[in-house]
Amino acid sequence: MNKIAAIIGGGVIGGGWAARFLLNGWDVRVFDPDPEAKRKINEVLGNARRALPMLYDCALPQEGSLRFCDSIAEAVTGADWVQESVSERLDLKHKVFAEIQEADARVLIGSSTSGFMPSQLQEGAARPERIMVTHPFNPVYLMPLIEVVPSPATDPHAVEAASEILTSLGLYPLKVRKEIDAHIADRFLEAVWREALWLVKDGIATTEEIDNAIRYGFGLRWGQMGLFETYRVAGGEAGMRHFMAQFGPALKWPWTKLMDVPEFTDELVDMIADQSDAQSGHLSIRDLERKRDGNLVAMIRALRQQGNAAGRLVNEHQRTVFEVPAPALPLITQDRVIPVDWTDMNGHMNEGRYGQIFSDAAEVVMAMVGADEEYVARGMSYFTVETTVKYLAETHAGERVVVETEVTEGAGKKLRCFHTMKRKNDGEVMATCDQLMLHVSLETRRTCVPPEDVAARVTRLAALNGEA
Structure with missing residues (x-):
């Protein structure tokens, strides 16, 4: 059963929060009396659905459900997290917090406020220890920093729980040591x-x-x-x-x-x-948002390669999202969205990136047989010696694709894979790749026979095709 986030206030920031939760598999309930709230949030969601998955080399969790509620009580009752993002008026926030805690006194409440201190927000609250500042940056679905600001009245266990939730969403919770106007x-x-x-x-x-x-x-x-x-x-x-x-x-x-x-x-x-x-x-605001999102995706992906700053955070989050597939057909070795920095002057994915995605697929096969990062650190691996790629249809940024892999040969030093890349939504075949790898010693840089346990797993994968 999915966890539930309640979003109170559905403007630009509230919409960004809704997107971040939804695309990480949470169910989201939104309350905003603005009659345009649904349209605004769906537009933010459209940008988020295009951009956030581009950061990752695997599929994010299945998207949660989105429900617009008629009252604060309907939105927050039974929720695991409440994010308040209403206008920067202290009297309005006090009213909202009172309604939230009247409906569900146990729920954790984070405020998106950029200016108010948590002690100000907690004034007159029934349970001030459940309220804290969790200040994001726009767009919330891409920018990882969240300033977590407790007051002396905030329960330390609530702060810890909040940090765990935010981290699970791929965010970086920065705890502010002392409350101060405008935070850090x-x-x-x-x-x-x-x-x-x-x-x-x-x-x-x-x-x-x-x-x-x-x-x-x-x-x-x-x-x-x-x-x-x-x-x-x-x-x-x-x-x-x-x-x-x-x-x-x-x-x-x-x-x-x-x-x-x-x-x-x-x-x-x-x-x-x-x-x-x-x-x-x-440029329209939507044009500027898409340009901003594309730039952020490309920059963060560059930082991923270096394992630094926001890129390191995405790498760490991806490890919690990705699971090595079970040995069964069809063997899905890639399920991902094509990032914006993989396209060329023609507006489609360039040929070098097909090599990248098939290489990534092969690394999943290697992980399945035990030739993972730890195995490489021990001094052994598989090297590609031959590939034949066929380009069958254009692939564009933002498209979700899957790679189905068959191990067509697995004996001795050889590990041969046939990869088929398909568009996720209609199954159209975009490209294929026949890839031959040989087992090598990283010490001698020459081919060698793999250990028995790895060889046995390779043989079992190759046998799947005969069983199909």
């Missing part, structure tokens, strides 16, 4: 935003030039190293102490205006809005 990340964003307003107001830079300074410069470094690790590298061999000694005096220079705020006049608003329209007004 938004305080950085406010500082950068404030300085950016001055740069525009004073005619130093346009909105596009400021965005370029970020995306072509420190934004790339921060995305994989953060702030302090970036500066540690900047300190060279002498490290962080050298960096601090070298750049410490700059803290006294009047470079920034972080303690001052430009007067928020209509003129400044018009200037910012006009420049922003000129920069990207030719």
